[in-house]
Amino acid sequence: MSADPRQHPIVRSVGRVLPDHHVDQETLIAVFRELWSGQHYNPARLEDLHRAVGVKGRHLALPLSRYAELRGFARCNDAWIPAAVDLGERAVRDALARAGIAPADVDHLYFVTVTGIATPSVDARLVNRLRMKPTVKRTPIFGLGCVAGATGLTRAADALRAYPGEVAVLLSVELCSLTLQRDDLSVANLIASGLFGDGAAAVVLEGGARPPGPGPRVLASRSSFYPDTERVMGWDVVEGGFKVVLSSSVPEEVRARLGGDVDHFLGDLGLSRGRIRHWIAHTGGPKVLQACEAALELPEGALERSWRSLSEVGNLSSASVLFVLGELLDSGEARPGDLGLLLAMGPGFCAELVLLQW
Amino acid sequence: MTPRESAVAEEILRLAREELELDADLSPEEELAGRLDSVKLLALVVAVEDRFRVILRDEDAARARSLADLARLVVAGQDSAARAGEAP
Numbered sequence: 001m002s003a004d005p006r007q008h009p010i011v012r013s014v015g016r017v018l019p020d021h022h023v024d025q026e027t028l029i030a031v032f033r034e035l036w037s038g039q040h041y042n043p044a045r046l047e048d049l050h051r052a053v054g055v056k057g058r059h060l061a062l063p064l065s066r067y068a069e070l071r072g073f074a075r076c077n078d079a080w081i082p083a084a085v086d087l088g089e090r091a092v093r094d095a096l097a098r099a100g101i102a103p104a105d106v107d108h109l110y111f112v113t114v115t116g117i118a119t120p121s122v123d124a125r126l127v128n129r130l131r132m133k134p135t136v137k138r139t140p141i142f143g144l145g146c147v148a149g150a151t152g153l154t155r156a157a158d159a160l161r162a163y164p165g166e167v168a169v170l171l172s173v174e175l176c177s178l179t180l181q182r183d184d185l186s187v188a189n190l191i192a193s194g195l196f197g198d199g200a201a202a203v204v205l206e207g208g209a210r211p212p213g214p215g216p217r218v219l220a221s222r223s224s225f226y227p228d229t230e231r232v233m234g235w236d237v238v239e240g241g242f243k244v245v246l247s248s249s250v251p252e253e254v255r256a257r258l259g260g261d262v263d264h265f266l267g268d269l270g271l272s273r274g275r276i277r278h279w280i281a282h283t284g285g286p287k288v289l290q291a292c293e294a295a296l297e298l299p300e301g302a303l304e305r306s307w308r309s310l311s312e313v314g315n316l317s318s319a320s321v322l323f324v325l326g327e328l329l330d331s332g333e334a335r336p337g338d339l340g341l342l343l344a345m346g347p348g349f350c351a352e353l354v355l356l357q358w
Numbered sequence: 359m360t361p362r363e364s365a366v367a368e369e370i371l372r373l374a375r376e377e378l379e380l381d382a383d384l385s386p387e388e389e390l391a392g393r394l395d396s397v398k399l400l401a402l403v404v405a406v407e408d409r410f411r412v413i414l415r416d417e418d419a420a421r422a423r424s425l426a427d428l429a430r431l432v433v434a435g436q437d438s439a440a441r442a443g444e445a446p
Contacts, residue, residue, distance in 0.1 A: 042414075045407065
């Protein structure tokens, strides 16, 4: 870690956008009840599971009435592309406006998602919509799943270490509702259908050589890959689209490994957990958040923003941790010198840790 | 276990192995809590309810300590449903 703060990129802003179609959890449960009653003998047991994930409601990319027509991957993905572009545009505009930076001043555009595919990718479509400059360097990333908000942040920051006079935007768009597999009766799918919501977040970062604006600097990051855990989380691609792989061992993996990962990362920087004032954790779900709290021995309330975000909008996959970061920035709670640790986990299985300093 | 409960337990074991891909060496009398976390236990209960067309009470399902316990609950549930069906 360099002692010169100008080496480190600054997170200038986080834009957050939720789709307009909000549906409370009980309404969604009623829809699923109709779906499940033909497939399960005791749908009430599954309703309880949806209530147990601690989510009050979700924002959906489309009006609820349109989901019935979305049979098969092509239809889902055809609906995903325009919705992702619209939501992504709003998130990037929000983030740039907050930072006071024009679209034409963006040098790097990172786009992460795991809920749909497009070529040209969504970032390319946004270059046109936002009239970004033709020399903008685009990096679409598919497949990192829930960890991509954190990983995208580190990759964008790494680019700005090489080009400290430039501006990077990270955009995450996740429309999890458009991946629902109606015929998948697995408990993994039942949990996913109760937990995941739709949303988009964009982060504006400025290289360290630019005139410093407000916001935390990205001091360091650490990727932590867990060997031979490929079936812990991911997609099986089937005729209907993306069929979720979600092992019940996710909380165990977090509980077993996260504390050591964080300690090694911070220890290599001459730091310890006690120095971290702000914990910015991916809102994986109740069990994952509990596992984070246990693994890191966090005081009560340390992940309060993550719990609140989970309750209000559900798990937004890669966008979740950026929503939590945005809430922290908006709160104004962080003081100059404060350290924050942003962390997320995702398919691989893996974790990404990002050390921030205000 | 009665022969009928043993047969149900065998079928639950098959469900656990083949449909839920749970550990192949799960035995009927083994403590479920030591082998299955809450999500896997829920998956097993859902599969059992679908297969045998019975509804297990939450408190009973939560107290089931082994596949044999689940089998006894299934048989009791089937008998209860049969009696209800015979009622005037």
